[in-house]
Amino acid sequence: MTEFSDVVRNRRMTRAFGNDPVDPAIVDDLVDLASRSPSAGKTQGWHLVVLEGAATARFWDLSLPADKRASFRWKQLLNAPVIALPLADASAYVDRYAEPDKARTGLGENEAAWPVPYWTIDTSMAVMTLLLGAQDIGLGALFFGVFNNESAIRAELDIPEHLELLGAIALGYPVDNPDDEAQQGAGAGRSSIRARRSPDEIIHRGGWTGTPQH
Template sequence: MELQDAIRTRRMVRTFDANRPVPQEALERILRNGTRAPSAGFSQGQAWLVLRDGDLEKFWQFGSDAVNDTVRTAPLVIVPFSCKRVYLDRYAQSDKGWTDRDEARWPVPFWHIDTGMAAMLQLLTAVDEGLGALYFGIVPDQVQPFKDAFGVPDDHEPIGAIAIGYDAGAEKRDLRSRRRPIEELVHFGTWSR
């Protein structure tokens, strides 16, 4: 599939075929492509928790508050994590010119941004593999219980979750009428029109 086709056809899938598991080769490619995302200072402060089979029932105790019940039919969930510590440590190294780990030096939290870019590559790879996917959040009051249940280190934060599987939805929504015109979103040279 051409990149433009993957971008054009990517959408959030909310109903999955529970009887069709994601092939191992597709999972490996989805995970591998996530590691190709930009990473400030090549810090690589991302990690992924892959959940299938019995792990999913446990996950949905914490992750289902943000989605419709139909999403629970996904045979695979990948939870991307960011780790601020890795970035602060990396930028305290001599080749970066900082001598401390001061978080105030960062204009935005690149650890979350880089992990979000990795998640986007995984969403596009799922489309390229003929799969459907849904990116969704874990509600704030469920984050710590989720981390505790799966033994996630304290310094790793889930930036959401990605449900993946074969699309079982009967209808394809046409959102073109709801998409904001590009003229409202893009500003050339100055913000004012």
């Protein structure tokens, strides 16, 4: 185990993986850790569809068909032995807040009663915890959007229509990516060379204008 601050500071999105499998027990441990993330009403209204080994092709064949892979920059991303799809369940939150101890909030009426979609927030926090957990044990992980053929992927994996698909997580053992190293610092616009904002640029103490309250 490393210090938490080191885990956070060293975490990176991994785009190059080796072929070594990840023990399913490790995935279980990471999900158990993620399940301890904050959850409104302890609803825990999120799910994870996990594809392992050869089964990851069920995702890639639809999200990145073979005829498009020649021009795909991150070819070693496809080596990731685990692809996990995080899903948020809004109905679980409506049902939970219709229970007697939460009914007074009015949030059990319907999804529209919620000023903020806590199902998305909670699932996102669980994903972040999983990413940090992977970093802590020496695994690489990448969260990325599912921008192509989502409907076909949902049908292939029998994902219920009412669940919100946040994206996908690739998980595995990281390897050096020569293509990435060759591009480091080459050309403007790469996210990795953007300056990190300082606390002074982020914090608005006392209000948006930053006027302290006394």
